[in-house]
Amino acid sequence: MGCAMSSIRRVVANVVDSPLLSVEDLHVTYHTPTGPVLAVKGVSFELGREKLGIVGESGSGKSQTGRAILGLTAPGGEVRARRLEFQDTDLLRADKRTMRRIRGGGISMIMQDPKYSLNPVMTVGKQIEEAFLVHSNDSKPEARRRTLEMLRAVQIREPERVYRAYPHEVSGGMGQRIMIAMMMIPEPSIIIADEPTSALDVTVQLQVLAVLDDMISERGMGLIFISHDLNLIASFCDRILIMYGGQVMEECRADELAQAKHPYTRGLLNCLPRLDGGQDGSQDELAVLRRDPAWLETREKMS
Amino acid sequence: MIDIQDLNVVFGQGKQAFHAVRQVSLAVEAGQSFGLVGESGSGKTTVLRALAGLLDRVASVSGDMTVDGESLQQQRSKSFRQRVQMVFQDPYGSLHPRHTVDTILSEPARVHRLDRIEQRVVAALEEVGLDASFRFRYPHQISGGQRQRVSVARALITDPRIVLLDEPTSALDVSVQAEVLNLLMRLKREHGLTYVLVSHNLSVVAHMCETLSVMQNGAIVETMSVQQLREHNSTMPYTRQLLTASLGYDRGAIDAFEEFGS
Numbered sequence: 001m002g003c004a005m006s007s008i009r010r011v012v013a014n015v016v017d018s019p020l021l022s023v024e025d026l027h028v029t030y031h032t033p034t035g036p037v038l039a040v041k042g043v044s045f046e047l048g049r050e051k052l053g054i055v056g057e058s059g060s061g062k063s064q065t066g067r068a069i070l071g072l073t074a075p076g077g078e079v080r081a082r083r084l085e086f087q088d089t090d091l092l093r094a095d096k097r098t099m100r101r102i103r104g105g106g107i108s109m110i111m112q113d114p115k116y117s118l119n120p121v122m123t124v125g126k127q128i129e130e131a132f133l134v135h136s137n138d139s140k141p142e143a144r145r146r147t148l149e150m151l152r153a154v155q156i157r158e159p160e161r162v163y164r165a166y167p168h169e170v171s172g173g174m175g176q177r178i179m180i181a182m183m184m185i186p187e188p189s190i191i192i193a194d195e196p197t198s199a200l201d202v203t204v205q206l207q208v209l210a211v212l213d214d215m216i217s218e219r220g221m222g223l224i225f226i227s228h229d230l231n232l233i234a235s236f237c238d239r240i241l242i243m244y245g246g247q248v249m250e251e252c253r254a255d256e257l258a259q260a261k262h263p264y265t266r267g268l269l270n271c272l273p274r275l276d277g278g279q280d281g282s283q284d285e286l287a288v289l290r291r292d293p294a295w296l297e298t299r300e301k302m303s
Numbered sequence: 304m305i306d307i308q309d310l311n312v313v314f315g316q317g318k319q320a321f322h323a324v325r326q327v328s329l330a331v332e333a334g335q336s337f338g339l340v341g342e343s344g345s346g347k348t349t350v351l352r353a354l355a356g357l358l359d360r361v362a363s364v365s366g367d368m369t370v371d372g373e374s375l376q377q378q379r380s381k382s383f384r385q386r387v388q389m390v391f392q393d394p395y396g397s398l399h400p401r402h403t404v405d406t407i408l409s410e411p412a413r414v415h416r417l418d419r420i421e422q423r424v425v426a427a428l429e430e431v432g433l434d435a436s437f438r439f440r441y442p443h444q445i446s447g448g449q450r451q452r453v454s455v456a457r458a459l460i461t462d463p464r465i466v467l468l469d470e471p472t473s474a475l476d477v478s479v480q481a482e483v484l485n486l487l488m489r490l491k492r493e494h495g496l497t498y499v500l501v502s503h504n505l506s507v508v509a510h511m512c513e514t515l516s517v518m519q520n521g522a523i524v525e526t527m528s529v530q531q532l533r534e535h536n537s538t539m540p541y542t543r544q545l546l547t548a549s550l551g552y553d554r555g556a557i558d559a560f561e562e563f564g565s
Contacts, residue, residue: 201503202545203342210554235553273484275509
């Protein structure tokens, strides 16, 4: 029921609004002593109020895509695009002040491991308050009130205790809920989540995703969910981009992933061991992915 | 082949004591693959390390363990160390960064005073699908999947009967995982190996094993056949929840998740 409602809301929102984010022909190049490394080669997509999954293996350019959007490409990396727009702002030409406002306030990012992304010498409450105060002129007591409210919203049972805790005193799942609270409190329109739950146990992972899912649909936000986990992305997102070698191989609706056509996508799906033992029940040999250099060439010619 | 009775592992002493493994008993037939599954902290890796004899200096281990007819003493015999080998999770951390593949592979052969070391190294590399040119490379010069193949080759070099696999593919991409799992299956067939596989991934265990135990909080919750697992034929709520969670994201199912006593 709730699920049907939120999908209706999303469809309506998509019709009325222009996309939150437009990416057209994005390139990320690293200039190294041994020559340029093309991490992302001509990625294009639009993001509305939806959950977009970007799936790929290591080195496919999925994380580089997410980072380039926020201007977080490492030094030495060059970002080019025909268009990179967040609502009405051109992210390629925005000055530093504008980018600071957008990071966190407009688009925010959840990283993989809360252990390394939270400040170890600052209490959880202070860190979340800081994220709030950077993007608003409200008072400290108001920030504290909003922080506790946010901790409750990410389903932390004892918000007062967690508010006073240091990051090492909370579990991995709790740490990731805290990250979500911190990223949500400035009320951004887009969240980029880069493998947000890959370090967590499977049940905790799903519980954390449920929190994220509920908040995204309640607030009508857009989510870019970056992961290597095909099954998870197919069951969690609305739409999927499959990346390989810095390019988008295929785009499909999440519920149609099983019917994907591109040989790379098919190859990835086939090499997963299946809990139900596959069609014929013979579980001796897994299909092995054969990489075809043509997958990358044809796309280059097209663009 | 492997028989463990009432294994207990306690780290630390007195008030600080942490009971990591509680009363674990399991039996693995020769030529079988046995899976240990559970979430982090459930004690599955600790069981494996206790069996390998890697814990005796850091924890108090009690219980009876018999491997291949030999009752295990605290100090493992040399023949045990030859017959039982282990492959670790992290292909980056488990190979010496300043040793070439050749040194890495010949060391166990030297320790066990085996003959024809060079031929063994080349043969082991071939077994895992790497050609001899890999011998003089360093771990940082090869990919994660190739490193894990080297780890498997290192385990094979002493011609073991039993290989203990601790999350052998969880650091690898799925396409590489498929290659390594196929390799492990082939080696098992060709050498008649017995595997104990620790994994948090139920699909991998279902693919590789015939029998598995589900662990939680240091104890075995349930031991079942893979057939039962595939059919979701479990009476234990913890196993059922783990199975549901392994199927992917289902908003409705998540609200019904329970906390299992810790």
